[in-house]
Amino acid sequence: MSGYKIRTDVHYDPLNSMWVERVGEDTLRVGFDPLGVEINGTLAQVMLGALAEEVSQGSQVGSLEAEKFVGPIPSPVSGVVSRVNEAVIANPGVLHVDPYEGWLFELSPFDDVQLQGLLSGPELKEAFAAKVVQYKVSGVLAQ
């Protein structure tokens, strides 16, 4: 889609360029989508918060560093951090190989109402394409 390989069987948070997948009855897995990985640049560091930490939608779960730029890793949905991906912490380059394999953290339990508020299906494609166009028109992504 728009030159990006994205999965359509998961939910998306377009504000933070993240994907969210239900991996169990009460567990969500979260990662950056391909656009999110690209706009962050070459990742050098990923740091994720403590397990059992309760996070609200939009609040910071961890941080990342790319091009000497430190930025927050937000949570697209409220919940409790139940697992973090140690492989990504050890080697953030995993995200550049496959943003879906390189998931960041899991939430369990989580706020199901907020999950339903994220994008999926046709509206996801539309929003994703619009965001890519917006970046390209403004000249911050290559045409």
Added chain:
Amino acid sequence: MSQLAELRVIDFGEASALRSQTLWHAVAHGVGGGSPPTLSFVRPMEPYVSIGYHRNISEVDLGYCADNNLPVIRRMVGGGPVYLDPSQLFFQIVLPKSSVTGVRTKALEQLLQPATAAFMAAGVKAKLDDYGEFVSGERKICGHGAGEIDGAVVVVGNLIEEFDHEAATSILSLVEPVAKAEVLRLMKRFVGSGDINLDSENFVDKAVESYSTALSLEPVVGDLTELERDHLTELDVLFSEQSWTNGEEMGLRTPSLIREVKVRAGVHVISASSDALSFVVSLVHGCVERAWIRSGTSGELADFMRDDLEGIDSGEIRRVLLDVIAGDMALAGALKAVRFTELEGARS
């Protein structure tokens, strides 16, 4: 970037090591909370060491710092451990997150580019290269870092009037003396403006003009708000805590057995030391320039520069090093996590 009305300009003048960090972190907190975009300047009145937000404190030679009365302060922006002193003038451009593109490399380029004219006015022929570093010829002339702090984007850089290469190398914790010597040699070659006399007043004046023009803002001399002053006090406490400096409870990753020191983009010294084997390799523009190796833990590292190493590029380095360290599983594992293609940087 959206149109904004006022560019607050704050020249903090000289400040203690601690305040030379906490002042602009307080500005960021304020800008994130509604203060106008701000360009600030500060010069530390004493030498100290600053370590990037995610970096492990073990990268700093704490013994050297203690012996030389160098405070160590963790900042909230990126990059490695660096030596700062009064011959470096720091500038910070701080904007609300909402007015900066989310594409990090582009944001950095947009927020560093206006400083080019300021460097020129100060007397150094600077340009922002393809790797986002300010260079004059082959020499990196400005260190920078960036971050999103409390809803504001901050980009920090410096005008290096004189660079103490020895101190900048000595503060790094490197097991092998050869590695330290190699970092020093490459720093002298690739970092600093040389013997040029730089005019910091011209730098400040031009930076104000250039940033206000680039951002379409009106420069207005200002000061910290009450909210920022309150936060400054909190930051003074936080940044003075040993647990903050050490990065305790931050979940920092375990340091790799392979240590990479980036001298500038494309210039790196890679070293490792284990019970079975130690090595040091310097890479210049992605090619091996020097190499040393030693089996076991005793004795000096021997020159390992061979014909088949000379000039090999980043794509081959991992293979050659893996051959060399075959059998040392811990080192081999660590080596696999090193992203050699990123070490290539700018080719001259």
